[in-house]
Amino acid sequence: MLKLLTPLLTSLAAGEVGLAVSRAKRSAIFMTAIAILAAIGTIFLLLAAYIVLAERYGEMHSALILAGCAFGLAITIYIIMKISDAAARKRQRERAKIDTSALLTIAALAAAPAVLRSRGLLMLAVPVIAFSGLSLLTKKKKRRPVDDSSSGDGI
Template sequence: MLKLLTPFLTSLAAGEVGLAVTRAKRRAIFMAAVAILAAIGVFFLLVAAYIILAERYGEMRASLTLAGCAFGLAIFAYIIMKISEAATRKHQRNRSAIDTSTLLTIAALAAAPTVLRSRALLMLAVPAIAFGGLSLLTKKKRPRPRDTSSAGDGI
């Protein structure tokens, strides 16, 4: 029965993939155009800011002010990137722990029929299951380090 539906399912999947690729290409082209136009706008905005600052404070101070602002924004973006990466790594570690736990549970469930058929393996498995369940129930979370700065102590 599934052999009869295979050509239909294949054409359906290929059509969906083709549409998704076409949409992605179109979106990439439009986003590239938006990025180029935005870069041109930022360039002329910087030129206008330089002209205004140069008339008011002089050319050297204007260029140093714009350069300082650019470096400040770059440092700010770098800090945001590092914070975002740390949050992503933490999320991935938590996800990995959940995935490992899920895989171990699936492996245990897959092995259960074999273990339940053999009396000797069942006798070995009962203490292991009890120990595993006990370790999951009594698992303590590590305490988070507290902030030891004493703001307001001694007042």
């Protein structure tokens, strides 16, 4: 029965993959056009800002102002990137902890029938399960120590 459904399932999967690939190609073409036009607009915007600043402050000062603004934006974007990367790493660590505990639970449930059949393994497993359950219940989060040196008394 499954051999009869295999061609149907592969054709459905291939059709979905083909649609996804064509959608990705179309999106890539449009995003490339958008990026090129945005780059051209940004260049002309910077040129107009340079002209306005050059009329008011002079050529050297206007170039320095635009360069300073560009570096300031770059530093701001870098800081935002680092903050978002740290948050993503934290979420990934939490997800890995949850996945590990789920995997261990599944492994324990899969091994439970074999342990329950054997009286010797059951006698060995009961204290191990009790100890691990107790350690999970009593595990507390570590807190950072409070730093009292910044209270402002020793200025």
